[in-house]
Amino acid sequence: MKQAPDFLRIEENMRTGPLAAHDFLGSDERSLAAIIYHDRLLLEQLGLTAKDFAQRMRYFSSKAGADAGPQIVDGKFAVERAEYIGRILCPFADNFQAPKAVITVVNKELGKKVVWSDLNVHLIEEHGFFEGEGAPFRIEPSFYAEVLEI
Amino acid sequence: MSVFVTVLSLSSLATILAALVSLADYHLNDYGVCTININGGTRTVDVNGGSSILSSLAKHKIFIPSACGGKATCGLCKVTMVDTISPVLPTEEPYLTAKEIEGGVRLACQVKVKRDLEILIPGEFLTVSQYQAKVEKITKLTYDIKKFRLRLLDPAQMEFKAGQYVQVDSKLYGAVREEVSRAYSISSAPSDRKAIELVVRLVPGGICTTFLHEHVKVGDKLTLAGPFGEFYLREGADHLIFIAGGSGLAPIRPMILDILKRKLDKKMTFFFGAVSRKDLFYVDYFRDLEARYPNFTYIPALSGAKPEDEWDGEEGLITEVVARNISDPEGKQAYLCGSPGMIDAALGTLREIGIGAEHIYYDKF
Numbered sequence: 001m002k003q004a005p006d007f008l009r010i011e012e013n014m015r016t017g018p019l020a021a022h023d024f025l026g027s028d029e030r031s032l033a034a035i036i037y038h039d040r041l042l043l044e045q046l047g048l049t050a051k052d053f054a055q056r057m058r059y060f061s062s063k064a065g066a067d068a069g070p071q072i073v074d075g076k077f078a079v080e081r082a083e084y085i086g087r088i089l090c091p092f093a094d095n096f097q098a099p100k101a102v103i104t105v106v107n108k109e110l111g112k113k114v115v116w117s118d119l120n121v122h123l124i125e126e127h128g129f130f131e132g133e134g135a136p137f138r139i140e141p142s143f144y145a146e147v148l149e150i
Numbered sequence: 151m152s153v154f155v156t157v158l159s160l161s162s163l164a165t166i167l168a169a170l171v172s173l174a175d176y177h178l179n180d181y182g183v184c185t186i187n188i189n190g191g192t193r194t195v196d197v198n199g200g201s202s203i204l205s206s207l208a209k210h211k212i213f214i215p216s217a218c219g220g221k222a223t224c225g226l227c228k229v230t231m232v233d234t235i236s237p238v239l240p241t242e243e244p245y246l247t248a249k250e251i252e253g254g255v256r257l258a259c260q261v262k263v264k265r266d267l268e269i270l271i272p273g274e275f276l277t278v279s280q281y282q283a284k285v286e287k288i289t290k291l292t293y294d295i296k297k298f299r300l301r302l303l304d305p306a307q308m309e310f311k312a313g314q315y316v317q318v319d320s321k322l323y324g325a326v327r328e329e330v331s332r333a334y335s336i337s338s339a340p341s342d343r344k345a346i347e348l349v350v351r352l353v354p355g356g357i358c359t360t361f362l363h364e365h366v367k368v369g370d371k372l373t374l375a376g377p378f379g380e381f382y383l384r385e386g387a388d389h390l391i392f393i394a395g396g397s398g399l400a401p402i403r404p405m406i407l408d409i410l411k412r413k414l415d416k417k418m419t420f421f422f423g424a425v426s427r428k429d430l431f432y433v434d435y436f437r438d439l440e441a442r443y444p445n446f447t448y449i450p451a452l453s454g455a456k457p458e459d460e461w462d463g464e465e466g467l468i469t470e471v472v473a474r475n476i477s478d479p480e481g482k483q484a485y486l487c488g489s490p491g492m493i494d495a496a497l498g499t500l501r502e503i504g505i506g507a508e509h510i511y512y513d514k515f
Binding site for chain 2: 027085095
């Protein structure tokens with residue numbers, strides 16, 4: 001898939017170094033445009049939108065106090081928020097900055113766990129970007145939809 | 151699909167235009183040598199135009215505080231422009247109040263030097279030095295927090311106030327192709343001038359914390375600048391409340407040690423919040439201080455204690471614990487250090503207790 005020059009520049013931001021010690025694209029060999037496009041198709045198959053995802057993730061984030069330990073939400077989700085000093089810039093160069101925070105949700109009924117950062121919510125909501133395969137904060141749409149019951 | 155292609159096309163057009171402007175700026179604008187006049191001529195430096203004020207001054211060993219290394223995510227590098235030079239950028243707006251904008255305050259990392267400038271900065275910035283240091287000892291405090299003891303080589307001593315921080319430069323490692331500079335509070339007492347200690351929590355994906363935790367070894371040399379910061383002890387209170395979580399303990403420890411060493415007649419209560427026992431550190435250290443000094447009280451608390459922790463101390467969010475233990479605001483000052491969420495929560499609690507904002511101090515990176 002061809003991609004626009006600005007996506008090439010954004011890809012550079014996503015590589016290890018400029019913003020984080022990990023690569024937002026992971027080991028994915030597809031282009032940024034292709035990753036976004038294919039995840040959009042996946043969402044369509046699931047009958048969801050990126051907004052649905054972000055809204056559900058934000059719901060859980062709001063239920064967990066910073067470094068407050070696991071909180072039980074809706075009787076079956078254990079939600080924990082670890083917050084760090086500092087902020088991280090959005091690699092799409094839109095001037096958005098997210099607190100450095102990691103949210104962990106365990107669906108106790110399913111016995112399955114998902115993890116994301118505050119930045120993930122913005123990347124999904126504003127850019128439809130779930131990160132590349134193999135990236136530490138890759139949000140696998142079908143798995144996250146299952147665990148978060150979206 | 152058509153929407154996607156349209157978005158891509160518009161993005162492409164915008165990018166091509168931006169790239170053209172950037173290229174034209176680079177190739178056609180030769181700003182030559184520009185003079186930066188600091189504090190009414192206290193210091194003047196000649197710099198090659200085109201770079202930010204922050205980096206231009208750093209080349210002349212004038213270090214403006216910056217916890218993010220110039221990415222406009224910390225808002226610390228404020229300078230006052232004597233002349234209006236250009237409109238405030240969107241990247242700066244979140245960090246500047248209307249009053250600051252009106253007064254000519256800008257972020258030094260976002261303003262490029264394109265002509266002679268006059269700026270005002272706090273005088274102490276001119277005394278900040280760059281240091282070479284050797285890693286003398288690395289101590290694992292918890293599963294994600296390490297203490298680094300750095301022997302100062304050149305200059306061999308640093309004078310600092312308890313609570314201040316230094317900026318450490320990372321080096322290239324692994325696939326990281328960019329050196330960054332990050333702020334870390336000094337966790338050792340100011341009486342020890344020949345070495346400093348830093349307490350660093352590993353941030354998932356953090357460039358500098360990953361460098362320090364996973365790539366720095368005993369004997370390695372590091373470059374750092376400092377001391378920086380206005381988070382230090384103030385006069386005028388007889389009961390100091392310290393609230394910290396995680397590596398936020400770092401600047402609090404030297405404050406407590408400084409007061410004890412100077413035998414100041416002040417009561418101190420240190421609230422330290424953690425999730426579970428595995429997140430606690432320095433417990434024996436502070437309990438020992440508590441046993442030896444009647445004016446010091448140490449209250450660690452766990453917000454998510456597990457049965458295996460066998461914890462019989464305070465439980466709950468650290469702010470809840472503060473509210474349970476402090477009720478009278480009279481004669482009190484509060485010093486906070488931790489994550490932004492903890493700071494915000496603590497500010498709310500202290501406000502409810504009745505401690506005025508003018509008596510609360512914190513660094514919020």
